[in-house]
Amino acid sequence: MRYHRPEPPSPHSGSFYGAQTPHPPDTAPPELSAPVLEPREFPFPIMDPHDAKRPMANFGDIATVLRHRGQYQAKNQAFVILDPKGKEVASVTWDKLASRAEKVAQVIRDKSGLYRGDRVALVYRDSEIIDFTVALFGCFIAGVTAVPINHQDDYEELNYILNSTQAHLALTTDNNLKAFQRDLALQKLAWPRGVEWWKTNEFGSFHAKRKGEETFQAADLAYIEFSRSPTGELRGVVISHMTIMHQMACLAAIIASSPKKDDDPHKRDSYGDSRIRPSSPLGETLLTYLDCRMGVGMIFAVLGAVYGGATTVWSSQGAVTVPGLWAHLITRHKGILYPITLLMAATLLLGDYPGLKTVAYNYQYDPMVTRNYSKRHPVDFSSLRLCMIECIFSDPEFHEILADRWLRPLGNQRAREIVAPMLCLPEHGGMVVVMRDWLGGEEHMLPNWDGNADEVDRKELKELLLDKEALKTNDVVVVAQVHS
Numbered sequence: 001m002r003y004h005r006p007e008p009p010s011p012h013s014g015s016f017y018g019a020q021t022p023h024p025p026d027t028a029p030p031e032l033s034a035p036v037l038e039p040r041e042f043p044f045p046i047m048d049p050h051d052a053k054r055p056m057a058n059f060g061d062i063a064t065v066l067r068h069r070g071q072y073q074a075k076n077q078a079f080v081i082l083d084p085k086g087k088e089v090a091s092v093t094w095d096k097l098a099s100r101a102e103k104v105a106q107v108i109r110d111k112s113g114l115y116r117g118d119r120v121a122l123v124y125r126d127s128e129i130i131d132f133t134v135a136l137f138g139c140f141i142a143g144v145t146a147v148p149i150n151h152q153d154d155y156e157e158l159n160y161i162l163n164s165t166q167a168h169l170a171l172t173t174d175n176n177l178k179a180f181q182r183d184l185a186l187q188k189l190a191w192p193r194g195v196e197w198w199k200t201n202e203f204g205s206f207h208a209k210r211k212g213e214e215t216f217q218a219a220d221l222a223y224i225e226f227s228r229s230p231t232g233e234l235r236g237v238v239i240s241h242m243t244i245m246h247q248m249a250c251l252a253a254i255i256a257s258s259p260k261k262d263d264d265p266h267k268r269d270s271y272g273d274s275r276i277r278p279s280s281p282l283g284e285t286l287l288t289y290l291d292c293r294m295g296v297g298m299i300f301a302v303l304g305a306v307y308g309g310a311t312t313v314w315s316s317q318g319a320v321t322v323p324g325l326w327a328h329l330i331t332r333h334k335g336i337l338y339p340i341t342l343l344m345a346a347t348l349l350l351g352d353y354p355g356l357k358t359v360a361y362n363y364q365y366d367p368m369v370t371r372n373y374s375k376r377h378p379v380d381f382s383s384l385r386l387c388m389i390e391c392i393f394s395d396p397e398f399h400e401i402l403a404d405r406w407l408r409p410l411g412n413q414r415a416r417e418i419v420a421p422m423l424c425l426p427e428h429g430g431m432v433v434v435m436r437d438w439l440g441g442e443e444h445m446l447p448n449w450d451g452n453a454d455e456v457d458r459k460e461l462k463e464l465l466l467d468k469e470a471l472k473t474n475d476v477v478v479v480a481q482v483h484s
Contacts, residue, residue: 042253043440049256049283050309056249061218061241063101063140066306070098076283077311079130084318086325092130094309097137102206104138104171105216107198112169116143117219121162121170121195122293123149123180128173129292129314133302135171135200136223140241141216146223147236150293152180155189157234161226162192164236173201225294225429237429247299247431248307254437255284255308255348258385259414284310284385287330288350289317295430296390296422300350313346320355323362324373327410330384332377345383352390357398360406367409381412388435389421 048054050073059065069078074095081090092100108114120139124132132148139146147165151157162170170192172180177199184191218241226236286305290297292314301312313329320326330346363370371379387407399419407415420436467477 042249044253044257046249046252046256048309049252056252056307059245061140062222062244062248062303062306063137063216063218066094066098066101066137069094069306069309071095073283073309076309078305079133080311080313081127081129082313082315082319082329084316085322086315086319086329089127090130096205097130097134099205099207100134100200100203101137101141103203104135104200105141106206107203108138108142108144108169112196114142114144114169116217117221118144118169119147119165119167119224120144121147121149121165121167123152123158123170123172123176124293125152125176126150126291126293127316128176129302129312131173131201132293136302137306138171138200140218140222143217143219145219145221145238148223148225148293148298150291152176153183155184155187157226159192160234161236162195165224168194168196170195170197171200172197174199225298227294227426229427235427237427239429244303245307248304251300251304251432251435252308253439254435255386257438259417259438260385284308284347285313285344286310286348286350287313287315287346289315289320289355290350290352290390295426296424296432297350297430299430299432300348300388310348311344317355320351320358323366324370324379326359327363327370327379327381328373328377330381331374331379345380347383347385349384349387350390351388353395353398356387356389356402360398360402363406363410364401370410379410381407381410384412384418386420387418389419390424390430391421392423392425394421394423 046056048056048068056065059068075093077091078094078097079090079092080088083089108120112120114120122132122135122139124135136146136148147161147167149158149161149170161167177197220240221238222241222244224236224238226234228234286301288297288301290301292298292301292312301314304310305312315329319329330349332345373379384407387402399421400416403415403419407418412418422432423434425431425433463482464478465480467475467479470477
């Protein structure tokens with residue numbers, strides 16, 4: 001189920017992993033020249049990073065996970081929002097986030113008149129991440145399908161999305177609604193017809209009248225994400241709750257198995273409890289400047305943060321242009337471990353090439369600006385476990401610069417290991433197709449592998465050059481390989 005302009009909707013599996021190409025109804029599926037790609041198997045069960053005895057498979061959908069976070073990580077910080085100067089302007093704990101989402105769901109159920117699966121538009125600005133997350137999970141709990149609209153300044157696009165999805169309710173904030181009304185008046189444009197607008201920042205928190213959580217049934221579809229194709233065509237892709245949970249499990253396995261700074265590099269084959277525990281009592285801390293309302297930013301910083309109980313620290317993209325500021329933000333942020341306040345460092349970094357090239361080249365131009373940014377808190381990147389880069393094309397030359405001339409000089413001894421470019425497809429909801437991991441399996445790509453995995457040293461294999469034409473038929477043909 002895709003939404004296109006000007007084409008009518010067409011079937012879509014909604015699955016990122018193992019999805020098959022849809023075929024017209026009443027016709028047999030075409031014969032496949034190669035087996036359909038299957039989801040990757042995990043070498044260990046995915047457990048709650050905050051509770052090694054609780055399998056994440058016990059949760060049926062991501063909204064149930066948020067309820068769990070609100071109860072068991074109640075006073076830990078969920079989101080911290082920074083301004084372009086790195087100053088905290090907003091934050092929220094897990095219990096407050098969950099409570100506000102429950103309130104939005106209650107109001108939708110009681111006052112909207114919508115049915116399960118009906119579409120609800122979310123109109124928030126990039127800095128309104130907390131309000132956006134509250135509205136998104138409110139929709140999940142209420143059993144309706146969220147439709148994020150991230151370019152509200154484009155009236156034609158907004159109107160098209162509202163009409164094509166038949167969304168009769170839009171959630172936003174008071175400030176956003178006032179600005180929207182003012183823009184429409186200045187441009188002498190008509191108000192979108194048939195749409196009711198609610199300000200979720202005025203809803204408050206949910207207070208249960210009786211003990212026990214109210215049960216809910218999530219809609220099959222979680223949200224519909226719109227983006228433009230390379231030809232400028234506006235397209236929407238539907239994402240199901242099942243897809244979210246499977247994708248989150250895949251990403252959680254990658255993060256859990258990535259070596260910590262005190263890991264023995266010769267014990268990569270061991271996936272004991274020490275591999276799935278977070279790096280600190282607060283869990284992982286993700287620092288990013290990407291848009292968290294869509295694509296890979298939403299996948300990691302919103303859905304992934306809820307799934308893994310991580311803290312998302314977000315700053316505007318302008319922060320990366322200030323020499324030394326981004327490195328300072330990686331080194332420290334204020335975390336809460338009830339009832340005390342701690343100074344925490346980022347463990348996960350999420351960015352793109354333009355932003356990371358800016359900070360890396362600023363450091364090359366004048367290293368001392370970064371090193372002397374804060375005399376009280378010297379820059380230290382030793383806490384970083386992964387530096388994830390959203391991209392469509394990989395840039396290996398820059399990876400060496402990033403690792404050897406920015407990450408390593410500033411304290412990360414595993415600099416080349418933590419650089420993790422990710423092939424992300426914006427036209428498919430930002431899905432992550434390829435990403436560096438430590439889950440094993442690369443021995444199956446060795447031409448001379450005889451089936452004895454114990455004889456394979458994973459550290460030896462550094463790079464592979466693959467035949468591009470063979471990949472089109474799901475075949476992996478190794479043209480050349482580089483060993484460390």
